[in-house]
Amino acid sequence: xxxxxxxxxxxxxxxxxxxxxxxxxxxxxxxxxxxxxxxxxxxxxxxxxxxxxxxxxxxxxxxxxxxxxxxxxxxxxxxxxxxxxxxxxxxxxxxxxxxxxxxxxxxxxxxxxxxxxxxxxxxxxxxxxxxxxxxxxxxxxxxxxxxxxxxxxxxxxxxxxxxxxxxxxxxxxxxxxxxxxxxxxxxxxxxxxxxxxxxxxxxxxxxxxxxxxxxxxxxxxxxxxxxxxxxxxxxxxxxxxxxxxxxxxxxxxxxxxxxxxxxxxxxxxxxxxxxxxxxxxxxxxxxxxxxxxxxxxxxxxxxxxxxxxxxxxxxxxxxxxxxxxxxxxxxxxxxxxxxxxxxxxxxxxxxxxxxxxxxxxxxxxxxxxxxxxxxxxxxxxxxxxxxxxxxxxxxxxxxxxxx
Numbered sequence: 385x386x387x388x389x390x391x392x393x394x395x396x397x398x399x400x401x402x403x404x405x406x407x408x409x410x411x412x413x414x415x416x417x418x419x420x421x422x423x424x425x426x427x428x429x430x431x432x433x434x435x436x437x438x439x440x441x442x443x444x445x446x447x448x449x450x451x452x453x454x455x456x457x458x459x460x461x462x463x464x465x466x467x468x469x470x471x472x473x474x475x476x477x478x479x480x481x482x483x484x485x486x487x488x489x490x491x492x493x494x495x496x497x498x499x500x501x502x503x504x505x506x507x508x509x510x511x512x513x514x515x516x517x518x519x520x521x522x523x524x525x526x527x528x529x530x531x532x533x534x535x536x537x538x539x540x541x542x543x544x545x546x547x548x549x550x551x552x553x554x555x556x557x558x559x560x561x562x563x564x565x566x567x568x569x570x571x572x573x574x575x576x577x578x579x580x581x582x583x584x585x586x587x588x589x590x591x592x593x594x595x596x597x598x599x600x601x602x603x604x605x606x607x608x609x610x611x612x613x614x615x616x617x618x619x620x621x622x623x624x625x626x627x628x629x630x631x632x633x634x635x636x637x638x639x640x641x642x643x644x645x646x647x648x649x650x651x652x653x654x655x656x657x658x659x660x661x662x663x664x665x666x667x668x669x670x671x672x673x674x675x676x677x678x679x680x681x682x683x684x685x686x687x688x689x690x691x692x693x694x695x696x697x698x699x700x701x702x703x704x705x706x707x708x709x710x711x712x713x714x715x716x717x718x719x720x721x722x723x724x725x726x727x728x729x730x731x732x733x734x735x736x737x738x739x740x741x742x743x744x745x746x747x748x749x750x751x752x753x754x755x756x757x758x759x760x761x762x763x764x765x766x767x768x769x770x771x772x773x774x775x776x777x778x779x780x781x782x783x784x785x786x787x
Contacts, residue, residue, distance in 0.1 A: 393428035405462045422566060427443045456488045493679075498674055510746055511780075514670070559676050599625030691723065
């Protein structure tokens with residue numbers, strides 16, 4: 385085994401960090417000015433063998449909506465090891481050190497290999513729905529859109545209009561990552577090399593009767609032909625709405641584009657209301673997939689910063705093999721906005737690991753699910769039911785982007 389060191393990156397190492405990650409993921413990075421400006425070297429860890437960088441991981445400074453709140457969350461990305469340095473403990477060393485150093489109470493990521501991150505206490509906390517919609521069968525909602533309700537925006541005008549909509553969504557649904565103005569600039573970049581043969585990004589918004597924007601959609605098209613004629617593809621990148629009227633109008637717009645045969649969308653919620661609006665829900669061709677994984681790094685702060693669906697008073701016995709200081713017994717009491725989590729010597733009502741705590745943190749997976757396989761153990765009769773009801777949330781979490 386080759387010895388290696390782990391340290392924080394420095395500002396001039398952005399290209400090297402991206403090169404290692406790209407090599408591990410098998411793509412050629414194409415750095416741009418915005419991504420360089422977003423680079424936080426002090427939050428990037430690198431493993432080095434001599435002068436060479438052989439492994440990387442990064443934590444982005446962003447916030448995340450959780451049940452009843454929007455909180456700081458370390459957005460983990462860029463995890464990779466050079467192929468010739470695999471199976472030497474490089475990735476494990478990077479991930480463990482990162483978890484022990486992040487100042488946020490939770491870390492979140494999208495897992496390229498789900499089997500990896502459970503070993504480090506991450507739990508799959510949000511499930512997403514992907515659509516491959518047959519537009520010729522689906523039967524869109526009958527919505528009468530008046531002139532002015534759906535309008536187009538340029539990328540330059542979009543940031544100031546779209547940012548408040550996304551922020552409002554964070555206040556309504558868990559799992560949504562916030563975007564700074566610079567991150568919005570990066571999100572709306574439209575480099576031709578990244579389009580995969582599709583059109584330039586189209587940005588449309590819905591305006592209510594006062595002219596206020598209350599929803600938006602980002603989409604692209606791709607020219608396709610079949611033996612029967614035009615069969616264009618629509619790729620919906622993001623759709624966010626704050627009112628039923630905006631939701632119906634935006635979906636009607638993208639489902640009825642002329643000459644289109646299919647629509648793909650990868651970031652729908654598990655409880656997405658779209659199925660209520662179409663004539664043939666089976667034409668949505670839905671597929672369920674894991675999206676956001678959560679790792680609790682500070683039990684007291686993490687449980688204290690979210691809200692709970694019903695009043696609760698429970699003692700949780702939490703184990704954490706990687707971070708022993710994060711383990712122990714914790715009393716959680718909550719009633720509406722009043723939430724307190726503190727260490728206690730009282731007897732436990734429930735026993736679980738930090739993995740199950742992360743998986744249930746966003747309110748999308750019930751604790752009872754894990755009790756059925758013995759991963760959560762009830763010490764006090766009725767504790768599972770009480771905890772399951774408290775940790776639940778009226779709407780399921782959704783993550784709108786892979787970061």
